[in-house]
Amino acid sequence: MSAILESIEFRAEALRIGGARLRTARAIDVRNPYTGERVGTAPMASLDEVRRAFDIAQAYVPTLSRYERSAILNKAAALLRERTEEASTLITSESGLSKKDSIYEIGRVADVLNFGANEALRDDGQVFSCDLTPHGKKRKVITTREPLLGVITAITPFNHPMNQVAHKVVPSVATNNRMVLKPSEKVPLSAYYFADLLYEAGLPPEMLQVVTGDPREIADELLTNRHVDLITFTGGVPIGKYIAAKAGYRRIVLELGGNDPLIVMDDADLDRASDLAVQGSYKNSGQRCTAVKRMLVHEKVAAEFTERVVAKTRAWNFGDPMDKSNDMGTVIDEAAALRFQELVDEAVAQGARLLVGNQREGALYSPTVLDRVRPEMTVVREETFGPVSPIITFGSIDEAIAISNGTAFGLSSGICTNRLEDATRFAKELKVGTVNLWEVPGYRIELTPFGGIKDSGLGYKEGVQEAIKSFTNCKTFTLPW
Known part of the structure; x- marks a missing residue:
């Protein structure tokens, strides 16, 4: 197995920041684990570029209707299903997963998109009557869910190169949030591919920006940038606990390891x-x-x-x-x-x-x-x-x-x-x-709650419905009734 060959379908990627593709002076080689071929490169973002991504995201105010969010996600799912062979080959090339596994993963990603599209249409607010006790009043309490005030940081691992990304990005889109995504530097090509699919489907690029780089250089900025409202991370226990210690007064969703x-x-x-x-x-x-x-x-x-x-x-x-x-x-x-x-x-x-x-x-x-x-x-x-x-x-x-x-x-x-x-x-x-x-x-x-306890996570769940709850703020409005 040669380590000096270069793939015929080589992908030299760029950062996705503010709707632009930004080339960087440094890059990370992405190699096929089976052949050793270079299948692409991922850009190494500087701290200034990461900060710029957060600034752009914070300044943007999403205005997509529920219908528009649903339409974008459904269109992305249709595009992905049409390109199953191409997308699965990309996953296999950078991760070494078998074509059987990568084709199956593409189906799962499309499911996440479709489920997210359905949830975007569903108003999960509640109505409470207040005259339930002797001292109650004739009022109603109505709950609504709103996007976060700040930006979501999403950090994903290597084992499901596109599906792990989808489980972060889709609930963010469905809830009109803004996200800065850092995929694993071992499998970044699938994440950039997925982002481009959403842009093609109509997603405003300010709602999803993708950065890659050396975690030793940019990880702390992803956790502590002043615009970060929530950090969602899937990966190993030591890094998860580091994030928990570093994040400060921010919401964190950790999906960590298992010993099942x-x-x-x-x-x-x-x-x-x-x-x-x-x-x-x-x-x-x-x-x-x-x-x-x-x-x-x-x-x-x-x-x-x-x-x-x-x-x-x-x-x-x-x-x-x-x-x-x-x-x-x-x-x-x-x-x-x-x-x-x-x-x-x-x-x-x-x-x-x-x-x-x-x-x-x-x-x-x-x-x-x-x-x-x-x-x-x-x-x-x-x-x-x-x-x-x-x-x-x-x-x-x-x-x-x-x-x-x-x-x-x-x-x-x-x-x-x-x-x-x-x-x-x-x-x-x-x-x-x-x-x-x-x-x-x-x-x-992909819709149902998923997550663990103890060293497997803090108890917050993934799955499209539960992630949507984590990615929103609940507001109550009361009125005479």
């Missing part, structure tokens, strides 16, 4: 459960905060379940991300793949058994299954953000709940059981934001 279990009880359909296990572990190269990070399996069925998972893992095709027959491409870069290999080697040295995988070539890392894993091993105590399937056994539902809750994270979970009593206990007792019965931990639609 798939819990398989002794009554489970093991064929169905093992399907969920491998899909939840390896789709998107395992790079999802809601991927199956731990498989907690009842000791009575562990041997048979493990055998099925190993067989299905061996059948999971991985390799060239552009080959549509492959189920999985690379992880984000060689450093990440090396980290996964080190974690698995450490677990094996501590007594775990490697059953398949742990092979690496550059950023290509094979789907991997371990059993005889103990909860204190780093591979399951921390978030292993890649295609690794560690299997932990338990003897009772009490033990399963204790192991599941025994990490710093609290994002999602998947449950495989047909006993309603057990499913109900899991729903009540797992300390997570989501419990999915007979589904992978990550199952949701």
Whole structure:
């Protein structure tokens, strides 16, 4: 794999500030993780350019009607669906995700746009009567939601190059807000592509500006600029906690990591459960905060379940991300793949058994299954953000709940059981934001609430409806009635 080749469809990007494309003296190389080719460059913004973006955003007063916002979002969705092949190829080129995964992501992004368009039309205000108690009055209280007074800073990660961006941008557009977006410097091309799609659909460029650069130079300005009213961030726990400490008196929405279990009880359909296990572990190269990070399996069925998972893992095709027959491409870069290999080697040295995988070539890392894993091993105590399937056994539902809750994270979970009593206990007792019965931990639609607790986030939810609530101020108006 050559690291000096340049892609034929090379994209040299520019900052999107105030409707202009601004070139910068410095740029960040964006490379295909599989081939090493340079697929593009992203501009490195200066502090002055970031400040200019905020100044322009703050000075602009959005006047789009609900109908106009909805029309823009629906048009962008239609344009994106028409360009699925082009857009998915861009995602695959810069992230190494398989074409299967990137095509699926484009569908999700279009869903976000359509859901946002629908929500823009929906007035979610409330009306309260005040004559409800002996000392009440004959009045009504009417609530309305208004855009923020300042600007939204959005910071997105690498694992879903366009969908993570959509989940920040679409609710902002739907609510007539102004946003300055900084996508991951590892996958910036998809974010610029998405912004251009919205401009083409009619979005005033002052409502969405995109900057990229060295986080060491511009990150603090994104958090502390005097115009920032809200910071929405998806990414790792250390950076999330840094943002929380740095933001001061500002609203923050943090969607952080996960260490999500798939819990398989002794009554489970093991064929169905093992399907969920491998899909939840390896789709998107395992790079999802809601991927199956731990498989907690009842000791009575562990041997048979493990055998099925190993067989299905061996059948999971991985390799060239552009080959549509492959189920999985690379992880984000060689450093990440090396980290996964080190974690698995450490677990094996501590007594775990490697059953398949742990092979690496550059950023290509094979789907991997371990059993005889103990909860204190780093591979399951921390978030292993890649295609690794560690299997932990338990003897009772009490033990399963204790192991599941025994990490710093609290994002999602998947449950495989047909006993309603057990499913109900899991729903009540797992300390997570989501419990999915007979589904992978990550199952949701783009509209529904999503988020975690503990080190997985502050409890604020994403999903189009919940993000709209976070991105608006609630005002009440009372009148005689």
